[in-house]
Amino acid sequence: MMHLTAFNRAEQGHILTPRLETPFHERLAALSETNEWYSWAGYKAPHSIFDTELEYFAIRSTSALFDISPMVKYRIRGADAARYLNRLTVRDVAKLGIGRVHYTAWCDDHGHVLDDGTLFRLAEDDFRLCCQERHLPWLLDSADGFSVEISEETAEIAAVALQGPTAFAVLEGAGFAGVETLKPFQLAEFPHADGSVTISRTGFTGDLGYELFAPAKAALSLWDRLWAAGGGFGLKAIGYDALNRARIEAGFIVANADFITAEAALHADRERLPDEIGLDWLVDPQKPYFNGRDAILKARTKRTLKHVLVGLEIEGNIPAEGAIVYHRGKKEVGLVTAAIWSPLAKRNIAIASLSRPFGASVTDNLWVEIYAMRELQYQKLMKRARVVPRPFVKLERRSATPPGRF
Amino acid sequence: MTSFDAIVIGGGHNGLTAATLLARSGRKVVVIEADDALGGAARSFEFHPGFVSPGLAHVINRLDSEVLSALEIEYATARAAAPTVALSPSGVHAVMRGAYGETIDGVSRDEAARFADFRAKLLFQAGIFKRFLKRRPPEVGEIAFDDLKSFATAGLHLLSKGREEGRDFLRMLLMNVADVADEYLTDDRLKGVAAFDATLGIHLGPRSPTSLLGLYYRLTGEVAGATGAQVVAKGNGQSIATLFDAAATKAGVAIRIGTRVEKIVADRGRATGIVLSTGETLTAPAIISAIHPQATFMALTDAAEIGTGFRRAIGNIRTRGNVAKLDLALDRVPDFPGVARADLAGRLVIARSIDHVEQAFNPAKYGQFSTDPVMELTLPSLTDPTLAPNGACTLSALVEFAPYALAGGWEKGKPAFLKIVIETLERYCPGIGASIVATHFLTPADIEERYNLPGGHWHHGELQADQLLVNRPINAAAGYATPLEGLYLASAGSHPGGGISGLPGLLAARQILSEKRA
Known part of the structure; x- marks a missing residue:
């Protein structure tokens, strides 16, 4: 018989692994030189694997493997799946063809964004919705009155992003025949082991790239297949910090980093309409009714939008992360939510949330206040900022079909 | 496809109030009623040959004077209050x-x-x-x-x-x-x-x-x-339903009875018409739903046309009825010892004490009916002799507590509860059991079915602090207008609430009249 103390300890085994491990963890852990981990939706995810700087350049110069398994994934199936998603999300799902992917967002009744994400149409009545935050209660409540089945498949489906100029060459080398026909935002199934893997030409880097989805049990063999093929193409495993640089260059936003999702917001004034976080282009007033429609259109008509999300180019080369944005150097008008020195653009870039009219109709005379730490002393810099269009970096190879091998 | 200025769904007294007011403002109005007669809970019906029930509402105590004068209905001015x-x-x-x-x-x-x-x-x-x-x-x-x-x-x-x-x-x-x-x-x-x-x-x-x-x-x-x-409510030609029906007809309201509304047609935030059980489509810039808010939004409105939060809030309205309705046909006027003959025409309440009411409520919390119920009784045929044959009598009772979601179901529970109710009556009116000619008993489940009333709740939703005023039926639809432009609510589920008052219908009509015509 087990001693009571031993029994209690065994019962509490979960405290030894407070973070879940993704299906790729074994490979990541073996490669990790920095041993730098953070929590992504409850999973252990790498900040870096060996060197953020070099990992970033793998994305831009060769190719990079980034484990996106912690990304929250929902499967939505059923006769009403398209109708259901059309009511749920702001973009027109009727226009999303089978085998296509689109970026979209969804709002509560007040038009406040609950999250953004990608919607994959796997078949006529079969969709996968990928996002940052968990939404099962909202998705289930929304399903009332529709013939749909909704399940979360975050744990069941392993996913990895393969991004960079040699991404296609790696897939080709790994024997994914036919992958060259994939256009941006297109997906197809390819045989792998005794099953299959879904490959979409999507990504979060603004570069040529793919995302691969496979059952968790096929994760390691998939990784090994890519890794073996990638040897000659400079394939590296990377962590989030490198990816974050690439995504800022591409001008992509991250939920609960660049905006607060409506369900996470504790302060009433932190919630955002799509138009306040640069997602106005997703909203389709012509499509059938969707959650938040009235509020969004009313805010447009009555001109009550309060915020705007902009790209900034800032003089100098000190990243302005977390900096306050001023008008005329005095009036506080917003906050930088993400900023880097862009090695590719050779510019000091930032994503910022500003209070209208600043950033919308008033774009001149904007300044950011940067605190640069110089050997244990802050140097306060007031730098001029210019509103510029996103993405900061546009790469032709991202969308060229057939993709280049390099 | 036929078009109107306003369509009223549900020919209860609130629907008729709204319809009449809108018609009197010069609008072309139609009322759609699923039942074969108007009046809803205020409609009398024959439950046994020669015996007529005044309907669910057997006591009239809040019929609003503004409603009556707006509809030009003469009512009860000369009638003395019933004891x-x-x-x-x-x-x-x-x-x-x-x-x-x-x-x-x-x-x-x-x-x-x-x-x-x-x-x-x-x-x-x-x-x-x-x-x-x-x-x-x-x-x-x-x-x-x-x-x-x-x-x-x-x-x-x-x-x-x-x-x-x-x-x-x-x-x-x-x-x-x-x-x-x-x-x-x-x-x-x-x-x-x-x-x-x-x-x-x-x-x-x-x-x-x-x-x-x-x-x-x-x-x-x-x-x-x-x-x-x-x-005490009258029936037949003098029922509240008949008075409101007459007012609507006089105002030129078109009335379609025996016709169900299958669906409210909506597109991109605007309601434009209704589809009837006949397959016919009627259109109007204003659609006034004078039926239960849940019947309006959960049954008639496509979930794809309203917000998740709104539909969830409507679905969460607490609306489980607690009251059973009994109508008895009696072969003679019952004798309640100690009650004067004149007072029999009033309201009789069986509620011995606060404890009695509290103890009758206790089982309802757990989905059981009371074994010692409380109730109010009227003998409507003493007020309106047309309700029963000469010498005979009708008895109407509202009995508490009879929870809508009875554990074990009402199919089994109904005869058992009815027996308890009759035994209770027998205690105050010995011999009444022997004088019963016919029994008509509606549990909340029956009321739901018969009156298309979710939960069988005559207030169309619990009348409690959290479901009153700005939160009736829910905050997003508290002003009679709803998030679906052109669709209005006018039932007891809206402010101020249930009972035969006509106020929800009156206030809904005023809201529509105050808005610019689309």
Whole structure:
């Protein structure tokens, strides 16, 4: 018989692994030189694997493997799946063809964004919705009155992003025949082991790239297949910090980093309409009714939008992360939510949330206040900022079909 | 496809009120009623050859004077208030006469004085509520000048009686009826009636917090200007349904009975018409749904046309009925020992004490019916002789507590509960069982089915603090307009609530009339 103390300890085994491990963890852990981990939706995810700087350049110069398994994934199936998603999300799902992917967002009744994400149409009545935050209660409540089945498949489906100029060459080398026909935002199934893997030409880097989805049990063999093929193409495993640089260059936003999702917001004034976080282009007033429609259109008509999300180019080369944005150097008008020195653009870039009219109709005379730490002393810099269009970096190879091998 | 200026879904008294008012403003209006006659809960029906029930509503106590004058209906001005007899098993009953016991028989002089204090206090406080029942609930965040004015006048009215009254109002507002009745009264029969009236049709016991609100609501009603008064409902040609039907017809409202609405047609946030069971489509810039909010949005409106949060809130309206309705056909006028013949034409209440009402409520919390139920009875044929053959009589009873979701189901529970109700009656009226010619018994499940009333709840949703005023039926639809432009609510599920008042219909129509025509 087990001693009571031993029994209690065994019962509490979960405290030894407070973070879940993704299906790729074994490979990541073996490669990790920095041993730098953070929590992504409850999973252990790498900040870096060996060197953020070099990992970033793998994305831009060769190719990079980034484990996106912690990304929250929902499967939505059923006769009403398209109708259901059309009511749920702001973009027109009727226009999303089978085998296509689109970026979209969804709002509560007040038009406040609950999250953004990608919607994959796997078949006529079969969709996968990928996002940052968990939404099962909202998705289930929304399903009332529709013939749909909704399940979360975050744990069941392993996913990895393969991004960079040699991404296609790696897939080709790994024997994914036919992958060259994939256009941006297109997906197809390819045989792998005794099953299959879904490959979409999507990504979060603004570069040529793919995302691969496979059952968790096929994760390691998939990784090994890519890794073996990638040897000659400079394939590296990377962590989030490198990816974050690439995504800022591409001008992509991250939920609960660049905006607060409506369900996470504790302060009433932190919630955002799509138009306040640069997602106005997703909203389709012509499509059938969707959650938040009235509020969004009313805010447009009555001109009550309060915020705007902009790209900034800032003089100098000190990243302005977390900096306050001023008008005329005095009036506080917003906050930088993400900023880097862009090695590719050779510019000091930032994503910022500003209070209208600043950033919308008033774009001149904007300044950011940067605190640069110089050997244990802050140097306060007031730098001029210019509103510029996103993405900061546009790469032709991202969308060229057939993709280049390099 | 036929087009109208306004379509009213549901020909109950609220639907007819809204329809009549809109028609009188020059609009082309149609009322669609699923049943084969108008009137809803206020409609009388023959339940046995020669015996007619006045309908679900057997006591009329809040028919609004503004509604009546707006509809040009003459009603009850000459009728004396019916008494309430607080039945006691001992046969020594207390009788509340006039408007909610202006005078009382059968109690001590001291108790009568205490009741007068109790009554005056409650009538005064209910009067403050009353100001808010006759107008659209204020919109939180967009308080209009009119709203401020009514808050201010209510406040001034309160202060005009002195600070003490103001404090007392705030003290009592959310109290339970049992504590208040205990404060003022000593007579269990009177306390029992107060406890019964406060909780009738509401899922609260007299000791549940806020249960006093139910009594306030009761005391905001009036008959012919007498607050708190009541009359027993008539039937056939003199039913409330017939009066409202006639007013609508006179105003030129088109009426379609025996026709179900299958669906409300909506697109991108705007309701444009309805599809009927006949397959026909009717269109109108204004569609007024005078049926239960859940029937409106869960059954008739495509989920794809309304927001997730809105639909969830509508689905969460608490609307499980608690009351069963009994109609008996009797071969003679029953004899309740101790009740004068004239008082038999009033309302008889079986609620021996606060404890009795509380104990009748207790099982309802757990999905059981009461084995010692409380009830109010009327003998409608004594008021309206057309309801029963010569020499015979009808009895109508509202019986509590009969929870909608009965554990074990009503199919099995109904005969058992009916037996209990008849046995209870027998105690106050020996021999009544032998005089029964026919029985017509509706549980909340039957009421739901028969009246298309989700939960079988005649208030169309619990009348409790969280579902009142700006939150009735839910905040996003509290002003009669709904998030679906062109679709309005006008049933008891909207402010101010249930009972035969016509106010939801009146206020909904006023809201539509106040808006620019689309």
